[in-house]
Amino acid sequence: MKTLTVLLNRGPFVSEYADLALKVALKAREKGYAVNLYCYIDGVWAPHVKADKPYENAGRLLREAMARGVEVKVCARCAESRDVTPEDTLPGIPQVGLFDFINWLKSSDQVLTFTG
Amino acid sequence: MADEQVEVRFLPVASPEAASLGVRSAPALVVNRKLSAYGQLEREEILELINQAKPSRLGIILTKPPGGEAASALGTAAEALAWGDQACIFCLSDGVLAACRNQHGPTAEQLETVLRRGGEVLVSAPHLRAGGLSPERLVPGAVAVEEALDVLVDRVMEEWDKVMVL
Numbered sequence: 001m002k003t004l005t006v007l008l009n010r011g012p013f014v015s016e017y018a019d020l021a022l023k024v025a026l027k028a029r030e031k032g033y034a035v036n037l038y039c040y041i042d043g044v045w046a047p048h049v050k051a052d053k054p055y056e057n058a059g060r061l062l063r064e065a066m067a068r069g070v071e072v073k074v075c076a077r078c079a080e081s082r083d084v085t086p087e088d089t090l091p092g093i094p095q096v097g098l099f100d101f102i103n104w105l106k107s108s109d110q111v112l113t114f115t116g
Numbered sequence: 117m118a119d120e121q122v123e124v125r126f127l128p129v130a131s132p133e134a135a136s137l138g139v140r141s142a143p144a145l146v147v148n149r150k151l152s153a154y155g156q157l158e159r160e161e162i163l164e165l166i167n168q169a170k171p172s173r174l175g176i177i178l179t180k181p182p183g184g185e186a187a188s189a190l191g192t193a194a195e196a197l198a199w200g201d202q203a204c205i206f207c208l209s210d211g212v213l214a215a216c217r218n219q220h221g222p223t224a225e226q227l228e229t230v231l232r233r234g235g236e237v238l239v240s241a242p243h244l245r246a247g248g249l250s251p252e253r254l255v256p257g258a259v260a261v262e263e264a265l266d267v268l269v270d271r272v273m274e275e276w277d278k279v280m281v282l
Binding site for chain 2: 002004016017020023024027028031033109110111112113114115
């Protein structure tokens, strides 16, 4: 199975990038690919536990992506610098070092960077 | 790598093409208009250089409107096409504006160059609609794609060798 890794550097409600990254991730899962999502820089806001609103939002797409098997990780340093604690992040999403992204980068067939 | 024929030539020094490529000594191995090496080479070295020079399929996902980054994206595609590679610009989000007609400036010039050199320009139809635009607003040669993310994922995972997102 081919693997797609998506790097998200942008938070929700700023631009379309978070939504776009998650919709691409969902579409790739639908097509049967393994998909990783690394939340970097302001991307750490996307999996915030409170990021689910009664209107279309990236948090809902992210929950759906996880339910469909997208593996999500958050940059621990980026989260710490924004006071996003592990408890602030959705359960099942580890806060990890950049080495995890590098490993995904090396092992993936393609990488898409939504950096704004 | 794309399944295209590969053009392999050994250029003599005294030729206009050799001069244009900056050939300084003979023989010069040129694969798909790319200067690969000078001098006497072993068979295995030649085969490896030919393999390296095979055309690649470059995908550029453009999310920016006309301006600096869009012009850079299109310029990159134009340059790749000039060197014998394949290039596709996939316009999403505000990037759809870069494929519209009646533009002026570097983005419009690079877009024209990409299409003239055989590049592909695909445009997300849902993003066009979101901006109140119809496919008729696109430059001739640009193609509106209805199932944009579906087609995009296919291209990314099964067709393009390398992908950039701008």
